[in-house]
Amino acid sequence: MKKHLRIALQVLALVLILTGVWAGVAAAQGSTPTDDEVNAIAKQLYCPVCENTPLDVCPTEACRQWRELIRQQLADGWSEDQIKQYFVDNYGARVLGEPPRTGLNWVVYLLPPALILAGAFVLFRAMRSWIKPTSVEAGPAESKTIPLVQDDYVSKFEEELRKRK
Amino acid sequence: MIADFGYGILVVSLVVALYSVAAAAMGVINKSSPLIESARRAMLLTWPLISISALALIYLLVNNHYEISFVYEVTSSSMPTYLKITAWWGGQAGSLVFWSWLMSAFASLVTLRKWDRDREFLPYVIIVASITLAFFLTMSVVFENPFARLYQTPEGIAAHTFAPANSVVFTPEDGRGLNPLLRHPGMIIHPPMLYLGFVSFVIPFAFAMAALITGRSDDRWIRITRRWTLWAWLFLSFGLVLGGRWAYDVLGWGGYWGWDPVEIAAFMPWLTGTAFLHSVMIQEKRGQFKQWNMILVILTYALVIFGTFLTRSGVLSSVHAFANSPIGPFFMGFVALTLIVSLALLIWRWPELNSETEMKSMLSREALFLLNNLLFMSVLVICFVGVIYPLVSELATGAKVTVGPPWYEFSTSPLFAMLMFLMAIAPLSSWGLSSQEKLSNLNKPVLGGILALPVLVFAIFWKQLTFMIGSWPGVVIALAVILAVAALMYIFRKLIWLAAVLAAVSTVYLYFTYTQNIIALIGFFLIVLVLAVTIREFWRAVRARQNSQQENFALAFARLIGRNRRRYGGYIIHVSMMLMAVGILGIEMFQKETQGQVAAGEALTISGYTVKFEDIASWNNPPEQVNYTRAVVGIYKGDQYLGQLYPRKDMYFSDRQMLNPTQPMSIPGNFSSFKDDLYVLLVDWEPASASGATFKIYVNPLVNWLWIGSLLFFIGVVIAAWPDKEAEYATARVRNKAYQPSSAD
Numbered sequence: 001m002k003k004h005l006r007i008a009l010q011v012l013a014l015v016l017i018l019t020g021v022w023a024g025v026a027a028a029q030g031s032t033p034t035d036d037e038v039n040a041i042a043k044q045l046y047c048p049v050c051e052n053t054p055l056d057v058c059p060t061e062a063c064r065q066w067r068e069l070i071r072q073q074l075a076d077g078w079s080e081d082q083i084k085q086y087f088v089d090n091y092g093a094r095v096l097g098e099p100p101r102t103g104l105n106w107v108v109y110l111l112p113p114a115l116i117l118a119g120a121f122v123l124f125r126a127m128r129s130w131i132k133p134t135s136v137e138a139g140p141a142e143s144k145t146i147p148l149v150q151d152d153y154v155s156k157f158e159e160e161l162r163k164r165k
Numbered sequence: 166m167i168a169d170f171g172y173g174i175l176v177v178s179l180v181v182a183l184y185s186v187a188a189a190a191m192g193v194i195n196k197s198s199p200l201i202e203s204a205r206r207a208m209l210l211t212w213p214l215i216s217i218s219a220l221a222l223i224y225l226l227v228n229n230h231y232e233i234s235f236v237y238e239v240t241s242s243s244m245p246t247y248l249k250i251t252a253w254w255g256g257q258a259g260s261l262v263f264w265s266w267l268m269s270a271f272a273s274l275v276t277l278r279k280w281d282r283d284r285e286f287l288p289y290v291i292i293v294a295s296i297t298l299a300f301f302l303t304m305s306v307v308f309e310n311p312f313a314r315l316y317q318t319p320e321g322i323a324a325h326t327f328a329p330a331n332s333v334v335f336t337p338e339d340g341r342g343l344n345p346l347l348r349h350p351g352m353i354i355h356p357p358m359l360y361l362g363f364v365s366f367v368i369p370f371a372f373a374m375a376a377l378i379t380g381r382s383d384d385r386w387i388r389i390t391r392r393w394t395l396w397a398w399l400f401l402s403f404g405l406v407l408g409g410r411w412a413y414d415v416l417g418w419g420g421y422w423g424w425d426p427v428e429i430a431a432f433m434p435w436l437t438g439t440a441f442l443h444s445v446m447i448q449e450k451r452g453q454f455k456q457w458n459m460i461l462v463i464l465t466y467a468l469v470i471f472g473t474f475l476t477r478s479g480v481l482s483s484v485h486a487f488a489n490s491p492i493g494p495f496f497m498g499f500v501a502l503t504l505i506v507s508l509a510l511l512i513w514r515w516p517e518l519n520s521e522t523e524m525k526s527m528l529s530r531e532a533l534f535l536l537n538n539l540l541f542m543s544v545l546v547i548c549f550v551g552v553i554y555p556l557v558s559e560l561a562t563g564a565k566v567t568v569g570p571p572w573y574e575f576s577t578s579p580l581f582a583m584l585m586f587l588m589a590i591a592p593l594s595s596w597g598l599s600s601q602e603k604l605s606n607l608n609k610p611v612l613g614g615i616l617a618l619p620v621l622v623f624a625i626f627w628k629q630l631t632f633m634i635g636s637w638p639g640v641v642i643a644l645a646v647i648l649a650v651a652a653l654m655y656i657f658r659k660l661i662w663l664a665a666v667l668a669a670v671s672t673v674y675l676y677f678t679y680t681q682n683i684i685a686l687i688g689f690f691l692i693v694l695v696l697a698v699t700i701r702e703f704w705r706a707v708r709a710r711q712n713s714q715q716e717n718f719a720l721a722f723a724r725l726i727g728r729n730r731r732r733y734g735g736y737i738i739h740v741s742m743m744l745m746a747v748g749i750l751g752i753e754m755f756q757k758e759t760q761g762q763v764a765a766g767e768a769l770t771i772s773g774y775t776v777k778f779e780d781i782a783s784w785n786n787p788p789e790q791v792n793y794t795r796a797v798v799g800i801y802k803g804d805q806y807l808g809q810l811y812p813r814k815d816m817y818f819s820d821r822q823m824l825n826p827t828q829p830m831s832i833p834g835n836f837s838s839f840k841d842d843l844y845v846l847l848v849d850w851e852p853a854s855a856s857g858a859t860f861k862i863y864v865n866p867l868v869n870w871l872w873i874g875s876l877l878f879f880i881g882v883v884i885a886a887w888p889d890k891e892a893e894y895a896t897a898r899v900r901n902k903a904y905q906p907s908s909a910d
Contacts, residue, residue: 034760034761035759035760035761035762035859035861036758036759036760036761039758039760039861046567046569051425051481052423052425052426052567052569054418054569057417057418057419059417059829059831092564092565093564093565093566093567094564094565094566094567095567096566096567097567097569097570097571097572098567098568098569098571098572099554099558099566099567099568099572103562104557104558104561104562105558105566107550107554107557108550108551108554108568108572111550112543112546112547112550112576115543115546115550116539116543116546119539119542119543119546120539123535123536123539127524127527127532127535128527130520130523130524131523131524131527
């Protein structure tokens with residue numbers, strides 16, 4: 001196990017170094033970025049014209065051209081953030097997979113947790129109010145009998161009931 | 166002629182539906198049973214009427230009557246007859262008629278049942294069902310007439326129900342043809358399934374309203390509609406699964422669920438419906454949650470209408486499209502009206518719907534069911550905000566935003582994790598033990614220690630975890646889930662320890678052999694936990710039966726399920742959900758992809774697979790007006806040859822595609838196994854030389870378990886929903902006794 005892990009780690013390190021070297025060389029030479037490099041960024045962007053379609057899988061001609069644009073920008077040495085910013089500047093925030101955390105968009109990040117916590121609070125309060133009366137009013141009769149019921153007894157009782165049904 | 170006839174019948178159906186509402190209402194006011202009987206017969210008449218109208222529409226579709234706008238939109242002469250028939254629900258106008266047709270079928274079925282014991286419900290059920298039907302029929306008759314003709318006027322060609330002045334009927338040479346994406350078997354069955362689910366949820370709602378109006382605060386309405394609800398849920402669930410399968414097979418993006426608003430529109434009623442299915446059990450058993458069940462059934466109905474509205478009004482593409490479409494405001498008005506009226510009824514009856522029994526403990530079975538409901542409602546809140554917010558943003562600031570999968574996955578995954586955990590402990594609470602477990606009995610230092618451990622581990626590995634999960638709120642949420650699970654596991658330790666040990670061992674094994682991703686490991690831990698608990702429940706019950714009844718294992722197993730269908734059907738559904746979770750976890754966490762251009766004879770490699778490009782050919786199929794480009798790739802796992810795959814691009818050159826010629830269909834070649842799917846797409850090729858082609862390849866681990874799980878799910882629901890003769894006689898029930906057996910049936 002350990003040996004395998006070590007070999008795997010060594011291979012991984014080698015691959016990482018090689019990729020690094022290769023990427024450096026590639027950047028230096030300005031050679032064409034691979035489809036995978038383009039898709040890694042396109043995946044995070046949404047087609048500016050279609051509804052809810054990630055740019056990496058969008059089949060339209062327009063999206064093909066946008067992917068080529070990303071390729072060109074990568075070849076020119078742009079960073080991932082620069083490319084994303086370029087698309088936001090030109091086509092609006094809708095190209096991002098989730099709304100940027102600014103202004104009104106905070107609604108999307110704050111409203112659901114607030115509502116869920118409010119729901120949990122209401123539920124908790126309600127449950128407490130439901131439980132209280134039991135212990136005061138109906139409590140003695142119930143709370144004494146139930147815990148005494150043994151598991152085996154309950155299952156036999158259930159079995160008996162089922163037979164009679 | 167046929168079109169006028171069809172339209173006329175549609176108008177008559179609307180009149181009959183409205184008559185049925187009026188007669189039932191008058192019957193109640195005047196206490197006249199002949200009037201109510203007349204309303205019932207009118208209700209029964211709607212289905213044959215709409216069927217005739219639908220037959221007229223199908224006749225027009227099959228016989229290429231392109232002067233009818235709808236026929237022109239969805240068919241073309243090159244389409245085979247079966248597709249022309251299913252084109253009925255392939256477009257807006259037709260699918261609304263389809264909705265009405267199913268609605269009237271269900272309403273008729275329900276009015277045919279024996280009403281002896283529940284006469285007082287009848288008029289109100291008729292009123293609610295008929296109003297819903299009349300609403301959809303009005304839409305067809307007034308706004309979206311499927312029989313409208315194309316007329317040529319000086320201003321141009323447009324569809325009209327009645328001939329405008331100075332116009333002649335315009336008959337195009339050929340139709341535009343059904344969107345090729347919709348020609349897949351999955352897409353042919355998917356809408357009817359969803360609609361069946363939608364429509365059948367109207368029935369429990371109608372009975373709930375009847376119960377509110379008549380003031381029957383018992384659970385009769387729930388008992389009557391129990392199986393309706395289960396079947397509705399089955400249809401809706403299957404509609405969702407089929408939609409996913411369709412996306413996987415046809416859309417060519419390597420996934421099955423994209424958190425698209427259209428998908429969420431159908432998912433939202435599923436969430437409330439699922440919550441409802443769980444909480445009605447408590448009302449039946451213990452007479453609790455009556456008000457809450459009403460709220461759930463009202464919400465489900467409103468979401469059914471709202472979902473249809475979202476997908477049908479064009480509001481999703483733009484709020485402005487909504488404003489321009491006449492059906493948008495009409496729909497919204499109806500949803501608002503339903504909500505106001507039904508909630509007003511509920512408030513009126515609120516005090517009468519108080520619980521019959523008290524809750525015993527925060528850890529009782531009822532409490533766990535409430536927690537389940539809270540979690541489903543939380544997912545609903547997230548879905549609702551996610552679908553609505555882009556519209557709000559567009560209205561408020563004019564800026565369009567996308568609320569996409571990253572947001573949904575981040576927000577819902579902790580909730581799904583908690584739901585999974587509840588599945589693990591809920592079956593245990595049915596053995597009546599949880600009421601013994603009092604919070605005050607807890608050994609606080611031990612609990613503190615158990616909770617401190619994950620906090621410590623998270624504090625030490627904070628940086629690594631933040632990197633792995635992607636953001637600090639994600640790490641906090643993961644920690645919160647772990648803490649909640651750990652605390653509950655401690656509380657239920659006596660019951661769950663065996664399963665917990667098994668799950669922990671499996672998780673450690675997976676850590677060393679499969680993944681170090683903490684989110685995936687939490688997921689696998691919960692899956693094993695639920696499976697272990699549920700299978701142990703089966704095991705325990707079967708053994709008990711074997712001992713007491715002297716039956717062999719298979720017989721004991723079969724009889725166990727047969728005698729207690731709802732409980733064990735429910736457990737089978739839980740197991741199926743876990744299998745689906747394996748698939749979802751696999752594809753979400755471990756999907757790999759690569760893309761590259763290769764010449765013939767060259768290969769791409771990914772995750773141990775080698776995909777070798779062998780050949781490509783392109784040809785036309787004139788009868789179906791389509792151009793196929795099919796690549797042949799050989800696939801290998803290591804050195805082992807596995808076979809060939811044929812990823813394809815289909816380019817339709819009918820009228821519709823001329824309008825949109827750049828959207829070909831990518832049909833993947835898929836090699837499927839229990840371990841993973843190798844999913845190959847043909848992205849691009851060089852037409853002249855046929856020497857090079859670009860492929861996109863996904864490896865989707867474990868995704869097959871999603872489909873296997875859905876088959877088991879189907880079996881589970883059928884078992885739970887199977888008509889039960891005994892149940893009809895066994896509805897009498899002892900209430901308010903000191904102890905109630907916790908049988909789930």
